[in-house]
Amino acid sequence: MKRLVLPVLAALTASLVASPAAAKDKLTISVYSFAQDAYKEALYDPFEAICDCELVIETGNSVERMAKIEANAADPVIDMAVMSSHDALALARKGLLEKLDVSKLASFDELYEAAKDPVGDNMAVGYTFYASSIVYRSDLVDIKSWGDLLKPEVAGRVALPNITGTQGPLTLHMMSKALGHEGVGFEETIAAIGEKSDDIVTFYVRSSQLAQLMQQEEVIAAPIGRFAWSRFSGSDLPFKWAEPVEGQTGGMNVMLMTKGSKNQDLAYRFMDYWLSSEVQTRVANAKIDSPANTKVEVSADIADHLTYGADLINSLNMINPADIIDNRDSWIEQWNEKVIQ
Amino acid sequence: MFTAALFLVPVVILLSEGFKVGGEWSLAGYVDFASKPLNQKVFLRTLKLGFLVALTSAIIGYATAYCVVNLEPRHRGRIFGLIVLPLMISPVARTYAWIVILGRTGIVNQFITGTGLSDTPVRFLFTETAVFLGLLQLFMPLMIISLISSMENLPKDAIAAARVLGANWFQVFTRVILPLTKEGLVMGGTLVFTGSLTAYITPAILGGSKVLMLETLLYQRVNVANDYVSAGIIATILIVMCFGANLVLKRVAQGRSQS
Numbered sequence: 001m002k003r004l005v006l007p008v009l010a011a012l013t014a015s016l017v018a019s020p021a022a023a024k025d026k027l028t029i030s031v032y033s034f035a036q037d038a039y040k041e042a043l044y045d046p047f048e049a050i051c052d053c054e055l056v057i058e059t060g061n062s063v064e065r066m067a068k069i070e071a072n073a074a075d076p077v078i079d080m081a082v083m084s085s086h087d088a089l090a091l092a093r094k095g096l097l098e099k100l101d102v103s104k105l106a107s108f109d110e111l112y113e114a115a116k117d118p119v120g121d122n123m124a125v126g127y128t129f130y131a132s133s134i135v136y137r138s139d140l141v142d143i144k145s146w147g148d149l150l151k152p153e154v155a156g157r158v159a160l161p162n163i164t165g166t167q168g169p170l171t172l173h174m175m176s177k178a179l180g181h182e183g184v185g186f187e188e189t190i191a192a193i194g195e196k197s198d199d200i201v202t203f204y205v206r207s208s209q210l211a212q213l214m215q216q217e218e219v220i221a222a223p224i225g226r227f228a229w230s231r232f233s234g235s236d237l238p239f240k241w242a243e244p245v246e247g248q249t250g251g252m253n254v255m256l257m258t259k260g261s262k263n264q265d266l267a268y269r270f271m272d273y274w275l276s277s278e279v280q281t282r283v284a285n286a287k288i289d290s291p292a293n294t295k296v297e298v299s300a301d302i303a304d305h306l307t308y309g310a311d312l313i314n315s316l317n318m319i320n321p322a323d324i325i326d327n328r329d330s331w332i333e334q335w336n337e338k339v340i341q
Numbered sequence: 342m343f344t345a346a347l348f349l350v351p352v353v354i355l356l357s358e359g360f361k362v363g364g365e366w367s368l369a370g371y372v373d374f375a376s377k378p379l380n381q382k383v384f385l386r387t388l389k390l391g392f393l394v395a396l397t398s399a400i401i402g403y404a405t406a407y408c409v410v411n412l413e414p415r416h417r418g419r420i421f422g423l424i425v426l427p428l429m430i431s432p433v434a435r436t437y438a439w440i441v442i443l444g445r446t447g448i449v450n451q452f453i454t455g456t457g458l459s460d461t462p463v464r465f466l467f468t469e470t471a472v473f474l475g476l477l478q479l480f481m482p483l484m485i486i487s488l489i490s491s492m493e494n495l496p497k498d499a500i501a502a503a504r505v506l507g508a509n510w511f512q513v514f515t516r517v518i519l520p521l522t523k524e525g526l527v528m529g530g531t532l533v534f535t536g537s538l539t540a541y542i543t544p545a546i547l548g549g550s551k552v553l554m555l556e557t558l559l560y561q562r563v564n565v566a567n568d569y570v571s572a573g574i575i576a577t578i579l580i581v582m583c584f585g586a587n588l589v590l591k592r593v594a595q596g597r598s599q600s
Contacts, residue, residue: 061569156464160549164565202467209546216444218466307559332566336379340553 019300025053027056027266030069030081032253033059036287042282053266057263069096069258079261080088080270082127084166085118086321088254090328092123093325098257105266107275107293112313114149115252115292119321124254127274128289131307131316132170133252134242135214143221143242145341147178150192155199159210159222162203163335170249171223171330173319177246184329194338203339207231214239219313226250226307230287250307250316252292258267284308350455356580358573369592370570380558384578385550387555390469391537391586394476397534398484399526402519406488410495424485427510432479440466440474443547467551480536485530494520523594530590535583555579 016074031039036059044055057066057077064088071079073096083091091097094187100122102108108125115126136143139152149158150172152313161167169186176182176189201219204210207228213219224232232239255271257264273279277295284291284298290307291298298308307313362369404550409420409452427435441447444464448463465471471496503513520525544554555575562571 061564063564068568164550164561197551200551201464202551204549212440213466216441216446218444329566336377340379340550 005070020217025263025266025267026056026076027270028056028058028079030058030065030078031080038286038288042286042288043274043279047270050163051174051269066091070094076258078258078261080255080256080257080267081262082253084253085124085148085252087317088124088256089119089321090325091256092119096259097123098259098261100125100257105272105275107272110277110293110295111275112292112294118252120256124256126252126292128253128292129250129313130290131162131226131312132167132223134223134245135239138238140220145178145244146181146246148198149175149221154221157220158192159201159204159213159219161223162205163341165205165333166251167223167225169193169319169324169331170251174183174246174249174317184319187334190334190338191248197339205229247317249313252320356577358569359577362506366485370574371494374571374574383552383553383555390473390476391534393473393533394480394537395530398481399530401481402484402488402529402539405485409489410492424482428482434544435479436475436543436566439471439547443471466547468550471547475547476537476540479540481534481541482560482586483536485534487525487538489528491522495521527594529591531587536584538579538582568588
């Protein structure tokens with residue numbers, strides 16, 4: 001019996017001692033809650049399969065995720081995160097981001113120029129673009145300009161994004177162009193919207209909410225991001241994506257690494273994997289995100305759901321992230337005073 | 342002790358946020374908050390809608406409760422079940438139903454245009470009317486249940502005696518029913534008023550950012566602006582309003598019974 005017990009005990013002890021050494025490396029990433037099942041299939045699982053590591057996924061809205069990065073600045077609990085370019089800049093200004101060594105990203109040269117250093121000083125790298133324009137009911141109204149959102153034909157049937165969301169400042173940017181106002185203070189544009197406030201059904205926060213309102217004909221025209229277009233394009237109703245004379249606007253989401261991350265090599269590996277044409281193609285074909293890698297090729301059907309192609313991406317009227325950070329409080333204050341009042 | 346700490350400590354921490362400006366204890370946050378016209382408007386709107394929902398719930402609640410307690414016992418159970426039923430359905434589902442009902446193509450507008458009351462559909466969504474209806478439907482069952490409970494303890498002959506002695510129905514209500522059911526009214530009024538003040542989903546869905554209320558403003562301050570000072574102030578205001586409503590209702594009830 002003794003002969004049997006001792007080897008078993010020895011084996012158990014060895015396994016217990018050996019287990020910490022066998023533990024996989026962990027990379028904690030902070031991402032949007034959006035399409036996590038699809039990301040798991042297209043990105044997380046394939047990466048775990050090749051890196052012999054474990055991805056810990058943390059999701060939430062931008063404010064929560066930024067607050068967590070800031071609260072744990074001394075001992076980072078997040079290694080890598082994806083944010084909008086202006087949120088990344090806000091973190092960079094607080095000294096919470098690690099400057100990226102882009103030589104460690106093999107796919108870097110394949111990215112669109114705008115994605116290579118979107119917030120400056122290589123603090124982030126863009127991984128997806130999105131165009132924003134106006135979706136409208138082509139049988140009820142014709143939209144040719146961002147200024148048409150305030151014309152009498154759509155009074156009482158138009159929705160605008162709230163200033164607090166990502167689409168809000170983009171809409172103000174393009175409406176300012178249409179109304180002939182210069183600068184990023186948006187004072188005149190906000191005042192013009194304020195004067196027509198009663199003609200605007202709502203200032204929506206989520207595109208899902210807007211989709212329902214447009215389905216039941218409460219709203220017939222509203223600015224949206226291209227990522228939400230599939231909610232409308234599959235409808236029986238004649239929704240159309242506007243191509244206004246002032247052009248389309250848009251934005252970019254970026255990857256960043258937290259300052260003092262303890263898993264930087266793994267983070268670089270993951271970022272490079274995500275930026276590779278292979279993964280960007282897979283993500284694009286799953287209609288999750290539009291590619292920032294110029295080598296990605298997708299079918300016309302898939303491209304219809306995305307912000308795809310150099311011509312479109314290079315033509316987007318994007319707002320400088322610094323302008324958003326510097327003016328956002330003022331915009332919200334003016335909005336609350338002149339529009340919500 | 343542990344339970345008290347578990348509940349009180351986070352509340353104290355939250356409320357204290359409103360008194361800290363730049364790490365220093367100060368009332369400047371409250372002064373700044375109160376000076377903004379938008380905040381004033383949102384505060385008054387929240388108070389107004391809470392009051393209107395509680396008042397309307399009480400009026401409909403008394404009529405409903407009176408009818409229910411006078412039903413035969415076998416019918417009473419069924420009707421009571423119907424009153425309680427909405428409470429078992431998610432507030433999100435109930436509120437979303439209003440979007441369909443009050444929409445341009447909803448049944449309310451079909452009725453309005455069909456009967457010729459208006460040539461074009463009336464816009465209800467994202468108005469105070471929509472928020473009022475949503476909150477009323479959400480919380481009225483609580484008032485009805487409270488009043489049914491009180492009315493069941495009302496002496497059966499009290500109303501008949503008052504009528505025999507020459508009281509009209511208004512006098513029966515104000516001199517007999519109201520004093521004898523004041524506890525139910527205080528309980529129901531507190532539940533409905535505080536519920537209306539603190540409900541988030543209904544004002545967010547039916548009012549959106551065009552009909553901001555204190556709770557939707559609080560969400561905006563935390564989740565958009567990361568402004569915990571304003572959030573602490575709004576939370577304090579909401580708590581004070583809830584306790585205040587309870588105290589006022591109790592005072593009114595006491596005053597009535599003394600008179």
